[in-house]
Amino acid sequence: MSTALELVFEKTRAENRAALIAYIPAGFPNSLGCERAITALVDAGVDAIEIGYPYSDPVMDGPTIQEAAEISLKGGTDAADVFSALKVASATGVAAVVMTYWNPIEKYGVNEFAQSIADNGGSGVITPDLTIEESGRWLEAVSNCGINPIYVVAPSTSDARLAKVTSKTGGFVYAASVMGVTGARTSVSVDASALVARVKATTSLPVAVGLGVSTREQAKEVATYADAVIVGSAFIKLLLNAKSEQEGLESISALAKELAKGVREGR
Amino acid sequence: MTIELGDVLGHFGQYGGRFVPEALIGALDELEAAHNAAKTDPIFQAELAELHRTYTGRPSIITEAKRFAEHAGGARILLKREDLNHTGSHKINNVLGQALLTKKMGKKRIIAETGAGQHGVASATAASLMGLECVVYMGEEDTRRQALNVARMKLLGAEVVPVTTGSRTLKDAINEAMRDWVTNVATTHYMLGTVAGPHPFPTMVRDFHKIIGEESREQVLALTGTLPDAVLACVGGGSNAIGIFHAFIPDLGVRLIGLEAGGDGIETGRHAATISGGSAGVLHGTRTYVLQDENGQTIESHSISAGLDYPGVGPEHAYLHDIGRAEYRAVNDDAAMAAFSLLCRTEGIIPAIETAHALAGALVIGKELGPNATLLINLSGRGDKDVQTAADYFGIPL
Numbered sequence: 001m002s003t004a005l006e007l008v009f010e011k012t013r014a015e016n017r018a019a020l021i022a023y024i025p026a027g028f029p030n031s032l033g034c035e036r037a038i039t040a041l042v043d044a045g046v047d048a049i050e051i052g053y054p055y056s057d058p059v060m061d062g063p064t065i066q067e068a069a070e071i072s073l074k075g076g077t078d079a080a081d082v083f084s085a086l087k088v089a090s091a092t093g094v095a096a097v098v099m100t101y102w103n104p105i106e107k108y109g110v111n112e113f114a115q116s117i118a119d120n121g122g123s124g125v126i127t128p129d130l131t132i133e134e135s136g137r138w139l140e141a142v143s144n145c146g147i148n149p150i151y152v153v154a155p156s157t158s159d160a161r162l163a164k165v166t167s168k169t170g171g172f173v174y175a176a177s178v179m180g181v182t183g184a185r186t187s188v189s190v191d192a193s194a195l196v197a198r199v200k201a202t203t204s205l206p207v208a209v210g211l212g213v214s215t216r217e218q219a220k221e222v223a224t225y226a227d228a229v230i231v232g233s234a235f236i237k238l239l240l241n242a243k244s245e246q247e248g249l250e251s252i253s254a255l256a257k258e259l260a261k262g263v264r265e266g267r
Numbered sequence: 268m269t270i271e272l273g274d275v276l277g278h279f280g281q282y283g284g285r286f287v288p289e290a291l292i293g294a295l296d297e298l299e300a301a302h303n304a305a306k307t308d309p310i311f312q313a314e315l316a317e318l319h320r321t322y323t324g325r326p327s328i329i330t331e332a333k334r335f336a337e338h339a340g341g342a343r344i345l346l347k348r349e350d351l352n353h354t355g356s357h358k359i360n361n362v363l364g365q366a367l368l369t370k371k372m373g374k375k376r377i378i379a380e381t382g383a384g385q386h387g388v389a390s391a392t393a394a395s396l397m398g399l400e401c402v403v404y405m406g407e408e409d410t411r412r413q414a415l416n417v418a419r420m421k422l423l424g425a426e427v428v429p430v431t432t433g434s435r436t437l438k439d440a441i442n443e444a445m446r447d448w449v450t451n452v453a454t455t456h457y458m459l460g461t462v463a464g465p466h467p468f469p470t471m472v473r474d475f476h477k478i479i480g481e482e483s484r485e486q487v488l489a490l491t492g493t494l495p496d497a498v499l500a501c502v503g504g505g506s507n508a509i510g511i512f513h514a515f516i517p518d519l520g521v522r523l524i525g526l527e528a529g530g531d532g533i534e535t536g537r538h539a540a541t542i543s544g545g546s547a548g549v550l551h552g553t554r555t556y557v558l559q560d561e562n563g564q565t566i567e568s569h570s571i572s573a574g575l576d577y578p579g580v581g582p583e584h585a586y587l588h589d590i591g592r593a594e595y596r597a598v599n600d601d602a603a604m605a606a607f608s609l610l611c612r613t614e615g616i617i618p619a620i621e622t623a624h625a626l627a628g629a630l631v632i633g634k635e636l637g638p639n640a641t642l643l644i645n646l647s648g649r650g651d652k653d654v655q656t657a658a659d660y661f662g663i664p665l
């Protein structure tokens with residue numbers, strides 16, 4: 001059986017466009033605020049939601065997501081909050097996945113975590129610091145639960161290693177557009193298109209580009225060569241800078257609508 | 268007993284390995300290859316040995332601490348004097364090795380994290396000696412506790428970046444160094460300062476420190492005609508401890524005892540005793556013991572000693588603990604400071620506060636083992652950097 005995520009890519013392929021995936025940490029700005037943000041993003045036209053599991057030591061994240069994670073953790077966010085945000089997202093009808101560093105999964109229980117993802121309508125999990133070499137138990141668990149194991153690859157990943165990683169990946173391959181941490185950037189590097197091409201040489205899976213996308217123009221550019229565009233820090237920045245919750249929701253909705261146009265303009 | 272000293276993927280039993288972003292895999296592979304080549308490269312080994320002889324001041328001597336021993340049940344106490352190394356601690360062993368590897372890999376910039384500042388000073392020293400650019404990440408809290416070492420690093424030409432995220436201590440400095448590395452990995456070597464982190468760091472850093480145990484095993488045999496009954500060292504990340512333990516691992520009659528920072532006491536929750544008071548998990552790229560809550564979030568550690576104030580520990584220690592080859596105990600702040608003072612007043616040696624945890628352990632273990640026992644202690648560093656902290660603690664006005 002296909003996951004909701006796989007169905008999203010069938011649909012966007014049929015429409016000859018890229019998908020738009022929005023990232024929001026669970027419990028940010030607070031648990032109700034996160035649910036409202038999810039609804040606003042879905043209403044504005046995103047194809048999938050990626051729920052972040054805030055972690056105390058986020059080495060892949062830049063200052064924006066670090067700040068959001070800190071706010072969320074101070075508010076007491078735990079695994080139950082992550083699963084309830086996931087449920088809210090999947091209940092809207094879009095595909096929903098979780099992105100988490102590995103230790104919270106290990107602490108929760110590898111099989112139990114995968115099962116809870118499935119039970120709450122999740123399609124898969126992005127694990128940015130789990131290497132293929134350490135993935136044995138995880139791949140067994142996701143396969144038993146019928147969810148997608150989504151791995152991140154980087155411009156520095158060799159061709160041989162790309163083949164090894166993508167052969168274990170499900171749903172889509174997450175291509176980190178630059179060497180660096182998360183955060184909005186003024187331009188998406190040329191590395192990204194080259195990386196996507198190298199990934200596509202190893203797999204027929206969709207390839208999503210993340211790290212640094214924040215505008216309609218960038219989304220359009222990435223959509224010319226990638227199957228999905230992932231946007232996180234740009235939404236979070238708007239929420240952090242908003243003077244009221246209402247203003248924050250309106251601004252992420254406006255940005256999501258622009259990005260949704262961008263992913264349809266690439267081809 | 269079969270003991271696994273690191274498989275090809277850097278595992279020690281269920282510990283170790285690599286839990287890192289894919290962006291770092293290439294650099295870790297490159298480092299592993301450079302290290303493996305260096306191990307059997309006579310030119311590299313000769314270069315490092317010559318540096319240790321003419322720059323570090325190796326071999327470091329053994330000092331018998333007779334007056335201190337009177338307070339340790341009369342057991343014979345031998346101090347391996349890593350405090351006499353250039354820059355004042357064992358940390359120089361590792362940085363000279365890694366700096367040579369950096370040059371072999373053709374990289375021109377090194378980054379390092381530091382807690383007490385000893386590894387930062389050592390890194391800045393090696394960078395100066397070898398003409399490399401050096402950036403040191405240090406928790407803002409630690410830059411205050413160790414202001415003297417911040418000045419030393421700057422004098423040596425390094426840039427010191429105060430880290431203002433999280434607990435503003437060593438763990439957050441490592442996070443920030445990893446972020447720098449992910450971004451600048453093509454030009455930069457991350458000179459990790461202890462036996463933690465992703466493979467090959469735990470194995471490589473241990474290999475650069477194992478000279479401590481190799482030298483002292485010979486020295487103790489020459490001095491006493493027999494092996495010591497126990498080898499003691501303080502454990503932060505675990506580099507000085509694994510350095511002195513390693514040569515003794517096959518000597519099953521020699522007890523290996525690591526002393527962790529008990530802070531205010533394990534029962535208070537304010538401590539840095541990762542093995543004694545933590546649980547298995549993943550932190551900073553390796554599976555090991557970690558101080559963590561029920562959701563797997565890292566818990567901030569606490570210790571009077573900045574160099575032991577870390578919520579993780581090297582994976583080889585986690586393994587040696589689980590198989591029972593080494594023992595780990597916690598020493599509280601007050602016990603460490605009492606031993607610090609005692610060594611100052613009985614032997615004329617001011618130890619690092621980190622090291623004082625091992626000395627406090629010796630006072631207890633010496634009494635347990637009795638007057639016929641010989642204890643070898645890694646005197647990992649000198650206490651100049653800690654004068655401010657110790658003066659505050661003992662109420663000496665400055």
Ligand SMILES: Cc1ncc(COP(=O)(O)O)c(C=O)c1O
Pocket residue numbers: 356357382383384385386460461462501502503504505506507508573574575619621622647648649
């Ligand atoms: C003198 C001294 N001893 C011990 C340590 C703790 O580190 P490790 O456990 O890696 O030896 C430090 C760390 O800064 C130190 O400066």
